[in-house]
Amino acid sequence: MVQSENFGEVVSRRAQDASEAASKNRMWDVMSNLWCPSTNPDGYVNVGVAENVLMHDQLLNFINTKLSLPAKYLTYNDGGSGSFRLKRAISHFLNRHLHPAIPLDPSHLIVSNGVSSAIEHVSWAFADPGEGILLGKPFYGTFIPDMSLRPRTTVVSVNFGDCDPFSIEAVAKYEQALLDFQQTKGRKVKALMLCHPHNPLGRCYPRDVIIKLMHLCQKYKLHLISDEIYALSVWENTVDQHPPPVKFESALSIDLAGIIDSRLVHVLWGMSKDFGANGLRLGVIISQANDDLHQALKGISLYSYASGVSDHLTSLLLEDFEFTNQYIRQNRKKLSGSHAYAVKYIRSHDIEYAQGCNAAFFLWVNLGKKYRQLHPDENNDEDVGDKIMQLLLQKKVFLASGALFGSERAGWFRIVFSQPREYLIEALRRMTDALALED
CATH class of the missing domain: 3.90.1150.10 (Aspartate Aminotransferase, domain 1)
Incomplete structure (x- = not known):
């Protein structure tokens, strides 16, 4: 062009x-x-x-034999944050697979047209232009525009050197990056973005490391955003065992009492990766205790409205426990x-x-x-x-x-x-x- x-x-x-x-x-x-x-x-x-x-092939066979679209999905239905049916289906499905310490309720969910929109939303909601969000290296490259291009948030990248980014020792690297940014830029860091399981390293964060990061977020009043879009794409490594593969445990599965203010913990998930359906454009923000976030995102939900077809199809899929x-x-x-x-x-x-x-x-x-x-x-x-x-x-x-x-x-x-x-x-x-x- x-x-x-x-x-x-x-x-x-x-x-x-x-x-x-x-x-x-x-x-x-x-x-x-x-x-x-x-x-x-x-x-x-x-x-x-x-x-x-x-x-x-398996997914298309399900879709092409099950999909019959009711007329209500040609309307605005239940609003921009997802239909009531869809939020029930996601809640029941993720309760079975992520084992949250507090079971998910539909009221905890905000649906968007993909997790990229969800990332942009939380960046916009938690940080004003110029304020920082911590992100460890290496990172999913599109995190940068998702968080900064339109929200104008500053991504504060974290260097680890020879330190394993999945170790307890790595938490100090996040804290140093925060302090350096606040000292040199004179602006606050407002959140920490975690990709769990990790893109591009293909590893899961150990539970004790997530808890240590939660302690860090509590210390500085940061939002912890755990992007768990690969949560169900965890498999057996049959060829190498060093470092030993870590089983996936969702941030939702941790009892937050005495660790972090529950209003600061948020999880993202969607259909793109675990169900090989990038084109469905269906993501969800899970925030169990932050009513202010729900209210703010309700006001802009029109701009990330998932289509009625995606809403209906995702409901059909997630309600079918035998198929999933x-x-x-x-x-x-x-x-x-x-x-x-x-x-x-x-x-x-x-x-x-x-x-x-x-x-x-x-x-x-x-x-x-x-x-x-x-x-x-x-x-x-x-x-x-x-x-x-x-x-x-x-x-x-x-x-x-x-x-x-x-x-x-x-x-x-x-x-x-x-x-x-x-x-x-x-x-x-x-x-x-x-x-x-x-x-």
């Missing part, structure tokens, strides 16, 4: 910032030109976008198998990767180290990630760059392995071919 010479005169500064951010995101160009061996052999093989397609139990079991089995295959391939090519995964769809791999082994005459670490990305795109394979995920070391990338086996094989082959190319 050609930008006009007087672009800054016809749109706001906010719109200019959004345009600049979009220009750096290759994802949409890739997704509009996807590889198919028969119809589009010159397209991109995409293992950079967090989608799980392993269970699409079977779906979750099979999904976990398939994710475990895809992870094992990808790891074996990575190991056979002597590529370093982050071990101990047991959740979500990701391998966090050090392609920079492998590239330097193959090209020992090149010494510039600073641009190795950009160089590898260009080589990957030449081979028409798309991975997510660690540079956009706040990686503390150059050359790391995220591979999404939740793809059909033949697709994953093609992606990994192109990736290793790209590493051997000369720049």
Whole structure:
């Protein structure tokens, strides 16, 4: 798209910032030109976008045999925060799977058109423009625009160095980042965002670490936001056990008495990842004790209204315990198998990767180290990630760059392995071919 010479005169500064951010995101160009061996052999093989397609056949079979839309879903129904039926269905479903210390009630839920909207909402609600939200590295890259692009909140990234970000010791790193920000910027930090299970590292936070983070939030009166969009995508790691995989325990499962003011704890969940349905655009904010948040978000719910079709379809799915139990079991089995295959391939090519995964769809791999082994005459670490990305795109394979995920070391990338086996094989082959190319 050609930008006009007087672009800054016809749109706001906010719109200019959004345009600049979009220009750096290759994802949409890739997704509009996807590889198919028969119809589009010159397209991109995409293992950079967090989608799980392993269970699409099962999900579509359910949808296409069950969906019959009542007329009320063509109206505004029960309002912008989700139908009463949907909130009941989500509450009953998550009570069974997240084991909350206080059972969920429909009144605890605010439905939105996806978890990205939910993240933007809580950022807007908890922090004024310029105030901070803590986010540990590496992070899901889209957290940055979700929290800052329109709410104008400042994302305060947390460096860990050689400290395990899932350890008790890491909590001190969050506190130091908070103090540094408040001292240098003169503005408050208002919240801490946790991705649990983690994107891109594929690990779960131990219960004692979550509690320690809650203590930190209580000390500084911060909101703890636990994004648990991968809560049910936890599977058996059959190939490596170091560090030992940690079982998933929701922040909701912790009795908050004596730990943190319950008004400060919030959980996000949605249909995109656990049910492989990014296109449904259905997310939920769970806040069990903060009436002020509910009242504030009720006022802007019109701008994140989930469609009636998504509302109805999600209700149908979550009300069917037999189907969802079977779906979750099979999904976990398939994710475990895809992870094992990808790891074996990575190991056979002597590529370093982050071990101990047991959740979500990701391998966090050090392609920079492998590239330097193959090209020992090149010494510039600073641009190795950009160089590898260009080589990957030449081979028409798309991975997510660690540079956009706040990686503390150059050359790391995220591979999404939740793809059909033949697709994953093609992606990994192109990736290793790209590493051997000369720049």
